[in-house]
Amino acid sequence: MLSSRHRHWPLIGLLITSLTAVAAERAPIADIHLHWKWNQKEVTTPAQAIEILRAQDVALAVVTGTPPELALELHDLAPDRVLPIYGIYRIPGEWSSWHLDPTLLQRVRDALQTGRYVGIGEIHMIGGFISDWKNPIIGGLFEVAAEFNVPVLLHTEFSRANYTLGLCQAFPNTRILWAHAGSMLAPGEVERVLQGCPNVHAELSARDPWRHRGNRIVDDAGELLPAWRALISRHSDRFMIGSDPVWPVDRLNPWDEPDSGWQELPRFLDFHRRWLATLPEEQAAAIRWENARRFFGAGS
DSSP states (O other): OOOGGGTTHHHHHHHHHHHHHHHTTSOOEEEEEEEEETTTTTTSOHHHHHHHHHHTTEEEEEEEEESTTHHHHHHHHOTTTEEEEBOOOOSTTGGGTGGGOTTHHHHHHHHHHTTOOOOEEEEEEETTTSOOTTSHHHHHHHHHHHHHTOOEEEEEEOSSSHHHHHHHHHOTTSOEEEGGGGSSOOHHHHHHHHHHOTTEEEEOTTOSTTSSGGGOSBOTTSOBOHHHHHHHHHTTTSEEOOOOOOOOOSSSSOSSSOOOHHHHHHHHHHHHHHHHTTSOHHHHHIIIIIHHHHHHTTTO
16 A cells, blocks of 8 residues: 555656656646636636646646635546645635634545645735744644645745745745745845745746736846846746736635636736746746656656
C-alpha cells in the first residue's frame, strides 16, 4: 500500500507523461492559480472551461474548487490537463472563519487520503481577519500538508514580509506556493521571503493592471518595472504564473453574484505572455512552464 505522501504520484505521473508529448509540439503554459466556483458555472459550463484552457494552450492547470469537490469536476473532464487541489471553503464567508472550524483538519486529511488532490488552498491569511499561525488549526493545516507532501497555495496580505517569514520558517517542511507574491508587497519585501524561506515559491497571478492595481509589476507599456525584473531574474527558478480567473473583484469571494472570470482568462494570460516575452528564453520557459512542472511533480 502506498504511503500517504505517495498516493498522489500516479496522478502527477499521468499528467507529466501527457505533457511531455505536448511540449514536443508547442511551448506549454502552466496556470497554477485557477478557481472553479459554483457561481462561475452560472456563466461558463465545465466543458467550456476546458475548451478555454485548450484554446489558451494551458497544458497544466492547477484548480481549486468552491465548494472543494468542484475541482474534481474539471479534472474528470481533462485528467491529462487539470490538477485539483483541495479548496477549504464550502459556504459564504468561510475565507475569514476557516481557522475556527474544528472539523477542518479531518476534512483535509480525508480528502488527501483519497489520492485525488495534489495540494491545499487557496487559503487566505489577512491582517485583521486571520493572522496567528500559532493557532492549532492553522498550524495543523500546514503540518498535514507536510505529512502528505503536498503544497499549500497561500494568500497573504500584510504591509511587510515579517508575517510570511515567521510562518514559512515555522513550517520548513511544508512547501508553500505564495499567491500573488504577497499581494501588496514591493520587490524588496518579496525577496526577503525568498531568501529566508527555501520552501517558498511565488506566483504572480492578479499582479496585473486590473486587480492589484497599486502593486503592479509592469509599467504602462507592459514592461517589467526595473526592480521586479531584477528580482524575477535573480529567482527565475522560484516564480510561476497564474490567471486567478475571478471577476469582478470588487468584493472578496462573493457568493451572491455570477462570476465571469473564466471569460477573462485570455486577457489575464496575455498579460503574462507579454512580460515573459521580454525575458531571456531560458528564464521565460522556467517561469511559464518548467518551475510548475517541477514543483507539482516533486518526488515523481
